[in-house]
Amino acid sequence: MYGWNGKILRVDLTNKKHTVQTYDAGFATTYIGGRGFATKILWEELPKGTDPLGPENKLVIAAGPLTGLPGPSLGKLVIAAKSPLTGGYGDGNIGTIAAVQMRRAGIDAVVIEGKAEKPVYLYVENEQGYLLSADGIWGETTFETEKRLKEAHGKDVGVLTIGPSGENMVKYATVISQEGRAGGRPGMGAVMGSKKLKAVVFKGTKDIPLADAEGYKRLVNEAYEDIKSRDYYGFWIRQGTMATIEWCNENSVLPTYNFREGVFELHRLIDGYALEAMKVKRRGCPYCNMMCGNVVLDSEGRESELDYENVAMLGSNIGLGHLGKVSVLNRMADELGIDTISLGSCIGFAMEATEKGLIKDGIEWGDYEKAKTLTQDIAYRRGELGSLLAEGVKAASQKIGGDSHRWAMHVKGLEISAYDCHMVPGMALTFATSSIGAHHKEAWVIAWEIKTDRAGYTEAKVDKVIEFQRIRGGMFESLVTCRLPWIELGFELEWYPRLLKAASGMEVSLDYMLYTLADRIYALIRAFWVREYAQNWSRQMDYPPARWFEEPITKGPYKGAVLDKTKFDTLLDMYYSKRGWDNRGIPTKTTLEKLGLTEVAQQLSQYVTLTP
Amino acid sequence: MKTGMAKIKPIGYAAEILGYREKTIKIRKPTRLTRLLKFPEKVETQRLIILINDAPATLDSIVTDKDEIRIMQMLGGG
Numbered sequence A: 001m002y003g004w005n006g007k008i009l010r011v012d013l014t015n016k017k018h019t020v021q022t023y024d025a026g027f028a029t030t031y032i033g034g035r036g037f038a039t040k041i042l043w044e045e046l047p048k049g050t051d052p053l054g055p056e057n058k059l060v061i062a063a064g065p066l067t068g069l070p071g072p073s074l075g076k077l078v079i080a081a082k083s084p085l086t087g088g089y090g091d092g093n094i095g096t097i098a099a100v101q102m103r104r105a106g107i108d109a110v111v112i113e114g115k116a117e118k119p120v121y122l123y124v125e126n127e128q129g130y131l132l133s134a135d136g137i138w139g140e141t142t143f144e145t146e147k148r149l150k151e152a153h154g155k156d157v158g159v160l161t162i163g164p165s166g167e168n169m170v171k172y173a174t175v176i177s178q179e180g181r182a183g184g185r186p187g188m189g190a191v192m193g194s195k196k197l198k199a200v201v202f203k204g205t206k207d208i209p210l211a212d213a214e215g216y217k218r219l220v221n222e223a224y225e226d227i228k229s230r231d232y233y234g235f236w237i238r239q240g241t242m243a244t245i246e247w248c249n250e251n252s253v254l255p256t257y258n259f260r261e262g263v264f265e266l267h268r269l270i271d272g273y274a275l276e277a278m279k280v281k282r283r284g285c286p287y288c289n290m291m292c293g294n295v296v297l298d299s300e301g302r303e304s305e306l307d308y309e310n311v312a313m314l315g316s317n318i319g320l321g322h323l324g325k326v327s328v329l330n331r332m333a334d335e336l337g338i339d340t341i342s343l344g345s346c347i348g349f350a351m352e353a354t355e356k357g358l359i360k361d362g363i364e365w366g367d368y369e370k371a372k373t374l375t376q377d378i379a380y381r382r383g384e385l386g387s388l389l390a391e392g393v394k395a396a397s398q399k400i401g402g403d404s405h406r407w408a409m410h411v412k413g414l415e416i417s418a419y420d421c422h423m424v425p426g427m428a429l430t431f432a433t434s435s436i437g438a439h440h441k442e443a444w445v446i447a448w449e450i451k452t453d454r455a456g457y458t459e460a461k462v463d464k465v466i467e468f469q470r471i472r473g474g475m476f477e478s479l480v481t482c483r484l485p486w487i488e489l490g491f492e493l494e495w496y497p498r499l500l501k502a503a504s505g506m507e508v509s510l511d512y513m514l515y516t517l518a519d520r521i522y523a524l525i526r527a528f529w530v531r532e533y534a535q536n537w538s539r540q541m542d543y544p545p546a547r548w549f550e551e552p553i554t555k556g557p558y559k560g561a562v563l564d565k566t567k568f569d570t571l572l573d574m575y576y577s578k579r580g581w582d583n584r585g586i587p588t589k590t591t592l593e594k595l596g597l598t599e600v601a602q603q604l605s606q607y608v609t610l611t612p
Numbered sequence B: 001m002k003t004g005m006a007k008i009k010p011i012g013y014a015a016e017i018l019g020y021r022e023k024t025i026k027i028r029k030p031t032r033l034t035r036l037l038k039f040p041e042k043v044e045t046q047r048l049i050i051l052i053n054d055a056p057a058t059l060d061s062i063v064t065d066k067d068e069i070r071i072m073q074m075l076g077g078g
């Protein structure tokens, strides 16, 4: 087999064992890699009711057939497990040299189960796994841990690590690499912490087998040139995703004051131009020629890598209009290993709860000093408020009561990423139906909505959401390639099957990846959720929070806008119908069978009645 | 003939390529937007969003006095 290594490293932390599992071309082309591999493995190997923080949960670190090869933005991997935050399927992608080193180590994925007796880290070199003591690094920040591991194993190794928040099983702890690359929003860092696994270090010296090395090289050179020739390239290099702050504010979708509003009076102080004034360098994922990690010196003089999501959530969403201070909070989150989106949502939630008198001695809007303390408290689960918020906004709202569930901004337990949806119904649908809970990575339709019919609840919007989910959530997450060349610069999708053909020698068509692979993955992930929630599953799980339906925005050009619940339900019905799911949002037996998931249908029917 | 002013507000990248953030232009008679905007040749105009009074428009749309035109990049949203 070319392209794929055909090997998965299996590690059992309890029994201190590892084995190398091989797989064939059939498995490779059916599931491609990344999210495709992870969904298949987690569905088959995690029994219903698996404790996400118990030894039986499995952490899957999976690359794709292009990962680790030179080529535009191909240096990514997926980290997946059952999520402790949502109780459903969870994953995240991360761009890191660890992805390259893992593939050069001769493996395409690592599956880790069990729990170590004492803190350890996993060192992987050329198919071999070694469990080494994490004494001396357990308790350290992600930055310090990576530094020490590089001192121990060489500066070229790839490191995935958790910080104190992962160790303390904060429900939205992430995995960090290279001081700012983060992945695994739904608590993948907490899963590592529960296993007493501080880090995974990869070192590889093997060549990834290529079907047509010369052809691949030619193609890659053309692809890089194509990206550089795009007219938006220069501006992208200057501002990256941070251009989105101004754009979102102009379009009333910038999350502000816990998603109450879509415009922020201090947006100019945290936008892409403010970034340009502070920027000291750029960094990013391996092999990327449009690196988007914009690094600034924060208000404490330390480097902090910014992008739109973390600035919006730790800026406008908490009423903080000072980029240097936002950068401190962002850097602290990266050091501690906390997801910046969920952190910003939790702090915003606490600020609103304080304002409404539901929390005593809480935190006021824009209170930077207290936000810093609270970030630490969350990471270490210190104090009443820190412990409360370490569970995420859904659990926090259940605990503090009142009407807080109406403005706890999550779907399925995952905090909503940085787009206010009072006036973009299509985007509300993407958050509602994202396969890990509210996340933008699988579909982002706001620009398309604004360009066509912003206020409409139309079939075309449903089609667009599904089209984007197929491309972004299905194909990109399985190839594990970055979506930004395509979405931001217009790099055509046709490049990917061509690259795959040159690398693997196999004809895997775009149509296959979009209509078979992606639909299979979406059905399988949905089956995972339904199996877990069984009789408690309902279409309510696919609703965005009440705030967007009930509380109009009060500022900006769309003052007075809210989502229409009845019309949203119509969108959801259309979505289900187009996916071949019933009106509860459960794939029908026919759909599962059509996607080659007959056994999944059989198993699922033990827990819910399937619609034929 | 009555003369009015149309306002053009490009944002972000669109402001960079047009060279201004806000401009008012005299409109003597209904005019195609393409006549009011000069983009460098390299710009992929199909990747721009154009709104006239918040309604979706194109470079071929007709602009009259008092219209507000907003232009922005078709962002992908991270």
Ligand code: SF4
Pocket (backbone or CB within 6 Å): A073, A074, A075, A095, A283, A284, A285, A288, A289, A290, A291, A292, A293, A482, A483, A484, A485
């Ligand atoms: S565009 Fe950004 S996220 Fe994508 S590969 Fe490059 S650096 Fe990584």
